[in-house]
Amino acid sequence: MPPLLLVALACTPRPDPLTPAELRDPESCAECHQDHVQEWRGSRHALASTSPMFQALSAAAEQDLGNRDLCLDCHGPFILDEHAGERGLDLDSFDESMRGVNCYFCHSIDGIEEMHNNGLTLADDGVMRGSIDQPLDTPAHKSTYSSYMDRRSPDSSAACGSCHDVMLGDGVFFERTYQEWSETLFAEEGEPWALGCNDCHMDGSDGVIAQVEGAPTRRVHSHMWPAVDIPLRDNPETEVQVAAVQKLLQTTLWAELCVVQYDGGALATVTLENLSAGHGFPSGAAQDRRVWVQVRATKDGEVLYESGVVPPDRAVGSIDDPDLWVMQNHLYDAEGHETHTLWEAVSYEAAVLHGATAVDPNDPDYVDTHAWKTYGLGATVPDTVTVDVYMRPMTYDIIDLMIERGTLDPAMRDAWPTWEVLPRTLVWTADLGQECVE
Numbered sequence: 001m002p003p004l005l006l007v008a009l010a011c012t013p014r015p016d017p018l019t020p021a022e023l024r025d026p027e028s029c030a031e032c033h034q035d036h037v038q039e040w041r042g043s044r045h046a047l048a049s050t051s052p053m054f055q056a057l058s059a060a061a062e063q064d065l066g067n068r069d070l071c072l073d074c075h076g077p078f079i080l081d082e083h084a085g086e087r088g089l090d091l092d093s094f095d096e097s098m099r100g101v102n103c104y105f106c107h108s109i110d111g112i113e114e115m116h117n118n119g120l121t122l123a124d125d126g127v128m129r130g131s132i133d134q135p136l137d138t139p140a141h142k143s144t145y146s147s148y149m150d151r152r153s154p155d156s157s158a159a160c161g162s163c164h165d166v167m168l169g170d171g172v173f174f175e176r177t178y179q180e181w182s183e184t185l186f187a188e189e190g191e192p193w194a195l196g197c198n199d200c201h202m203d204g205s206d207g208v209i210a211q212v213e214g215a216p217t218r219r220v221h222s223h224m225w226p227a228v229d230i231p232l233r234d235n236p237e238t239e240v241q242v243a244a245v246q247k248l249l250q251t252t253l254w255a256e257l258c259v260v261q262y263d264g265g266a267l268a269t270v271t272l273e274n275l276s277a278g279h280g281f282p283s284g285a286a287q288d289r290r291v292w293v294q295v296r297a298t299k300d301g302e303v304l305y306e307s308g309v310v311p312p313d314r315a316v317g318s319i320d321d322p323d324l325w326v327m328q329n330h331l332y333d334a335e336g337h338e339t340h341t342l343w344e345a346v347s348y349e350a351a352v353l354h355g356a357t358a359v360d361p362n363d364p365d366y367v368d369t370h371a372w373k374t375y376g377l378g379a380t381v382p383d384t385v386t387v388d389v390y391m392r393p394m395t396y397d398i399i400d401l402m403i404e405r406g407t408l409d410p411a412m413r414d415a416w417p418t419w420e421v422l423p424r425t426l427v428w429t430a431d432l433g434q435e436c437v438e
């Protein structure tokens with residue numbers, strides 16, 4: 001070989017393909033997919049096995065059931081692979097190649113055996129699956145198209161859905177975001193209103209998907225998955241997650257307030273509609289969530305009536321308030337008592353806002369997505385009535401139960417936020433008369 005060619009070869013080193021161990025480590029993707037890695041790190045998928053409440057509740061499950069395999073199935077599938085049946089695992093000791101739901105997990109999905117409890121199968125062939133038909137060649141990894149990653153295919157919602165439905169005991173779905181979605185009009189394939197999970201949960205923008213020379217402009221999809229929960233421990237992504245959660249929540253509901261006066265006083269009617277959640281609201285871990293309505297009526301600044309005024313450090317259900325309107329999932333144990341732990345539940349009652357099932361009210365599948373409640377404001381007619389809707393990701397009932405059981409650090413008690421679900425307070429004033437505000 002002439003010496004000149006040798007020099008040329010040495011100047012264009014071919015990087016080695018990522019080893020199987022490197023493929024599982026998100027850090028090795030960062031060289032070319034920096035934004036994806038950064039966003040993922042603040043997401044619930046990255047934090048699924050290190051979340052303080054996951055650790056607390058799954059430790060309680062281990063006390064009761066002997067291990068936490070049931071929980072790790074979706075919150076730490078790679079940890080479960082290697083540590084099934086083990087007790088006393090230190091979940092913080094696992095690095096990013098094992099913890100939560102990582103890049104390698106989703107981008108290896110090649111089949112679905114069951115539509116619940118993570119019935120996904122992984123190819124484990126080192127080929128990264130995505131929605132791009134003809135990706136650029138890269139020495140780092142092989143790539144291929146997969147319908148499980150393609151939002152235009154119902155397979156992609158099924159792939160998310162397999163982990164987003166929890167079935168226990170004799171076939172009861174205690175968490176059922178995918179089932180709920182399947183019943184909505186968003187799941188009607190081929191219709192103009194069809195929207196899969198990723199249409200709403202992975203926003204697209206134009207850009208390059210890999211920081212390499214010659215990368216074409218494509219759609220880049222957010223890997224933040226904001227919805228309800230935010231990082232509760234130090235995380236550089238907390239601020240962007242908080243903003244994204246708040247933004248999504250404030251597009252979720254339509255709300256209206258009407259006040260009528262009559263001889264005996266005044267009545268306020270609050271109507272809420274699930275406008276943009278492609279399933280129930282709340283959904284998923286709705287036994288942990290509390291969404292509630294606060295109504296206040298005043299005259300000359302003096303309070304005439306209040307409902308849903310919850311002190312910042314108390315459980316929503318613990319306040320003495322006969323009119324309280326709360327949206328959540330109630331779980332019941334074998335004795336018919338309400339329970340807060342999934343593994344004790346045998347039945348549930350859903351008090352949530354339905355997702356839209358049909359456009360036409362005459363359609364037999366039509367389910368009203370509105371819910372309303374009328375509040376008797378008392379004998380005096382107010383000059384101002386206000387309505388707010390709040391959501392807490394984690395109810396104090398469970399926080400306090402876990403502190404009592406010794407699985408949650410008491411210092412965490414006030415770590416969870418309270419979200420404002422409406423973009424602004426609804427305010428009715430006397431000059432509006434019969435006119436409703438929305």
Ligand code: HEC
Nearest residue numbers: 051053054057058071074117118163164165166283284285
């Ligand atoms: C089928 C998969 C699956 C199984 C099994 C499962 N989870 Fe989850 N879990 C989820 C999903 C998906 C969410 C997010 C749902 C939502 O946001 O509404 C979630 C949310 C949570 C949350 C709220 C978020 C947080 O980290 O604070 C906790 C706590 C939790 N799970 C604990 C458990 C425990 C404990 C078990 C075992 C008894 C368990 N999960 C079993 C899928 C699962």
Ligand code: HEC
Nearest residue numbers: 026029033036037040101102103106131149151209220221
């Ligand atoms: C919960 C599953 C999930 C996890 C975890 C995940 N991804 Fe993705 N990713 C997807 C889906 C789904 C798409 C395709 C989106 C589409 O085209 O609709 C995608 C697309 C991509 C793409 C193609 C470009 C784009 O934005 O569409 C890249 C690159 C990528 N992911 C890298 C990563 C990296 C790196 C990580 C880890 C830091 C990761 N992904 C974690 C589900 C996941």
Ligand code: HEC
Nearest residue numbers: 023029032103128130131132135136138140143144145210
């Ligand atoms: C040396 C750079 C490099 C590294 C490191 C790298 N990738 Fe890629 N990746 C690329 C390039 C280049 C493409 C194709 C870009 C295009 O076609 O626009 C790509 C495409 C992808 C796709 C889309 C495939 C498709 O067909 O839709 C996924 C998913 C992906 N990579 C995931 C990962 C994951 C996960 C890691 C870490 C384990 C990783 N990549 C590491 C360069 C890299």
Ligand code: HEC
Nearest residue numbers: 044048051054074075101160163197201225226227228229
């Ligand atoms: C391997 C199982 C698994 C797969 C696959 C999966 N998820 Fe998740 N997802 C989870 C778990 C577990 C959580 C909750 C983690 C926690 O908060 O502790 C979660 C949380 C979320 C959240 C945040 C909810 C919140 O509390 O704020 C969203 C949104 C979400 N997933 C959407 C998706 C979408 C969209 C897909 C498909 C691209 C998907 N997930 C695929 C297991 C999975």
Ligand code: HEC
Nearest residue numbers: 164178181195196197200227248249276277278282283284
């Ligand atoms: C039409 C848009 C749309 C579709 C389709 C959709 N979602 Fe959602 N999702 C939302 C909105 C809006 C919310 C509520 C806003 C929030 O929680 O910040 C939400 C909330 C969630 C949450 C948090 C639920 C809670 O109350 O704890 C999870 C988890 C989730 N979605 C997963 C999914 C999965 C999985 C699919 C597909 C099976 C899906 N979503 C389909 C719009 C959508």
